[in-house]
Amino acid sequence: MKQAISAGFVVWFTGLPASGKTTLANVIKELLAEQGVRVVVLDSDDLRSVLTPEPAYSEEEREWFYNVIAYLAGFLAKEGINVLIAATAHRRRYRERARERVGRFAEVYVQCSLEACKERDPKGIYALAESGEAESVPGVGADYERPLQPEATVDTTNSSPQEAARMVVAQLQAAKIITERSGEEA
Secondary structure: OOOOOOOOEEEEEEOOOOOOHHHHHHHHHHHHHHOOOOEEEEEHHHHHHHHOOOOOOOHHHHHHHHHHHHHHHHHHHHOOOEEEEEOOOOOHHHHHHHHHHOOEEEEEEEEOOHHHHHHHOOOOHHHHHHHOOOOOOEOOOEOOOOOOOOOEEEEOOOOOHHHHHHHHHHHHHHOOOOOOOOOOOO
16 A cells, blocks of 8 residues: 655745855755755755846845745645755745745744855855945845744854754754654655
């Protein structure tokens, strides 16, 4: 008799650009793999290069883009695939739409000082914002709406990615988002 596939979980890592969302998601993917839990990482930078190769970063485009990410994550979770999303999603409503679509959903607030984000800035977006070439950078030209009640919070300003990942996994296990059965069929 064929076993039913249990729904996967979705964890959305949100925070200012360059706060460490993608790095954290990838380290957590490795940690979970060691525990036998498989996940897929949906990274907004990777998706944006395919979905909006010449992004305008308009409010309408962002609305559409984050809806697509929420849809993809929900679709994968229904198929039993665990998903980690690394995406700023500077408006709460973007993340809440994903929460509405998924049974086991968690929001992780990747807190980091603006100064540390500017120092890291691997894509140079803060420099573009300061020069006036990019007007809608979250935290500078656009407001960033931090989560009101995230299931996990980690400050990456001074912690290593490995330390931060262990803290997040512990919080998600305590919240019963990641369980012993997260990688199994029901």
